[in-house]
Amino acid sequence: MIRARRPLTTAALLAATALTLAACSPGADDPGGESGTDGDGTTVTFRLWDEVAAEAYETSFEEFSAQHPDITVEVEVIPWGDYWTQLPLDVQSGDMADIFWTNTSNFGTYADNGTLLDIDETLGEDHDEWEQSVVDLYTRDGVNYGVPQLWDSIALFYNADLVEEAGIDVADLQWRPDAADGDTLLEAATALTTDAEGRHPGDDGFDADARETYGFNSQADLQAIYVDFLAQNGAQFQDPETDGFAFDSPEGVEAFQYLVDLVNTHQVAPSAADTNVNGDFSRDLFVQGDLGLFQSGPYSLPHVAENAEFEWGLAPMVAGPEGRIGVVHGVAAVGNAESENLEATTEVLRWIGSAEGQAPLGETGAAFPGAVDAQQSYIDYWSEQGVDVSVFVDAAQEPTAPSPVGAQINAGANVITPIFQDMFLGAIPVEEALAQAQEDGNAEMGIE
Structure with missing residues (x-):
């Protein structure tokens, strides 16, 4: 509604x-x-x-x-x-x-x-x-x-005007590794992303540097984005037995690759150059009416409700291969x-x-x-x-x-966060970034 x-x-x-x-x-x-x-x-x-x-x-x-x-x-x-x-x-x-x-x-x-x-x-x-x-x-x-x-918990805020104009059903958006059969998120995010001339990613002449609207808030956001995508693809952020990082797996690579591609390959999400330095950048874009789909929690409700001057709504979070699993x-x-x-x-x-x-x-x-x-x-x-x-x-x-747990989790997070940010920038390939982050993060926590 x-x-x-x-x-x-x-x-x-x-x-x-x-x-x-x-x-x-x-x-x-x-x-x-x-x-x-x-x-x-x-x-x-x-x-x-x-x-x-x-x-x-x-x-x-x-x-x-x-x-x-x-x-x-x-x-x-x-x-x-x-x-x-x-x-x-x-x-x-x-x-x-x-x-x-x-x-x-x-x-x-x-x-x-x-x-x-x-x-x-x-x-x-x-x-x-x-x-x-x-x-x-x-x-x-x-x-x-x-x-x-x-x-x-996590749900999907949506800009009703942008969604209606693009003809998107927000009730059941899905993602699949490599945007395979069953994926509807990329199509929706592409339809919601426009440049100054109204062109979409993939259109001739599309200018990513002149984007006026964006599709989805793919970014290095632990709670609202990447731990959810990991779980929805059968991957884990941490090993429940050791509290060690466990995201470096084939399923983990697929999940992060999808998210990074939304930013750098498909260009339907804000640049990590912005979201890395301002964790609220996507929220602010949404409130300004420039982001169609904003996955977040009730902690964003007051700011959105007080500042958004357009019709907006809440829908279930995006679902993955294993369904809706959120933090x-x-x-x-x-x-x-x-x-x-x-x-x-x-x-x-x-x-x-x-x-x-x-x-x-x-x-x-x-x-x-x-x-x-x-x-x-x-x-x-x-x-x-x-x-x-x-x-x-x-x-x-x-x-x-x-959510992340463990006596040393903050120390580990301080190690993996800058690596993840570089990965979302496209500065480090996903496979390399996950391997490095898991090894260095676990070493910092004293977990083999």
């Missing part, structure tokens, strides 16, 4: 995607607060990196305190730029909060070194239903360490195993894992809550804005590809 632009006041999505290392809001000037006993009650500290989420939690904790007058929750906001630097220092010094946010790229270190509470042991089965794909992300060696708070990423709250207030901390963890406790997160339209019964609040918020977000819910129920 087509969605028209409506003015919004919501803030950007809060969940920081694995390996993108991008924050969505400034932090408080004073993180403040220490856990401990306050008079006749107990104070539990809760740390996160997002101001907007902090406001929602403050609302939530007002009700919690009404039900638990002997427990006070102090919310600390540490800006994203400082969060992961401060966390290990505070863990080492014993000053870490009782409960804190984490993402999949960072939690493995703390799970492995005994910093985190075993959630299964702490809460047992006495909790509301959680989004299972997020639970799986924070389950390591059979132990769940995270209480799901926020999550996002679901989530933010979890974890408990500090060294907390001096274990009983009170347990009660707070139970509360922020409940639909009642998470409802304020959804009611702001900021993100899908991790508690299943709280998700309707997010759906209702966007429905009031004229946006049907059910496609993201459906995507989370489909087979999913795991």
Whole structure:
């Protein structure tokens, strides 16, 4: 269904995607607060990196305190730029909060070194239903360490005017290696790409340097693009047994070759010279009305809804040979195993894992809550804005590809990212780039 632009006041999505290392809001000037006993009650500290989420939690904790007058929750906001630097220092010094946010790229270190509470042991089965794909992300060696708070999945934003003019059915776009039989994405992206004279790629005289519209956002985007394409072709980003990179496979080469060809051979996607230096370049093109198909997550919703002055809609993500398989990423709250207030901390963890406790997160339209019964609040918020977000819910129920995990994954990502960017530029052949990235990345992580 087509969605028209409506003015919004919501803030950007809060969940920081694995390996993108991008924050969505400034932090408080004073993180403040220490856990401990306050008079006749107990104070539990809760740390996160997002101001907007902090406001929602403050609302939530007002009700919690009404039900638990002997427990006070102090919310600390540490800006994203400082969060992961401060966390290990505070863990080492014993000053870490009782409960804190984490993402999949960072939690493995703390799970492995005994910093985190075993959630299964702490809460047992006495909790509301959680989004299972997020639970799986924070389950390591059979132990769940995270209480799901926020999550996002992947769908396809489309420019209704451009799509209608090109005669494209966005409901079931498919890709195949080498654009073989069954591929409809390349044809659609070609029809949506035009130069200043209205010519399409493949037409005589087509001028790629004068493109005015583009077809699809093929780029070095881990969550929205390449991990999905890998999974849809039967490849893996990581080996689930070792956490080592495993994308250098025949299926992996096929997936990346298709994506790189969309950029450099078929010229239906923006140049990597632009998308490598600005991860939001494709999003901005879409908002300007210059990109027909934009595969992304609900984290792009606020910006699109506030700024797109044309009719747009949401459709299922592009499907590959093995169907629609997309990345679901989530933010979890974890408990500090060294907390001096274990009983009170347990009660707070139970509360922020409940639909009642998470409802304020959804009611702001900021993100899908991790508690299943709280998700309707997010759906209702966007429905009031004229946006049907059910496609993201459906995507989370489909087979999913795991977000990057592992104690050393950030170190490995720092190695492979520039190689992938050069590959999308066409500076390194795909086979060579994947082999080099996997070898160097695994070496950096100490994985043979």
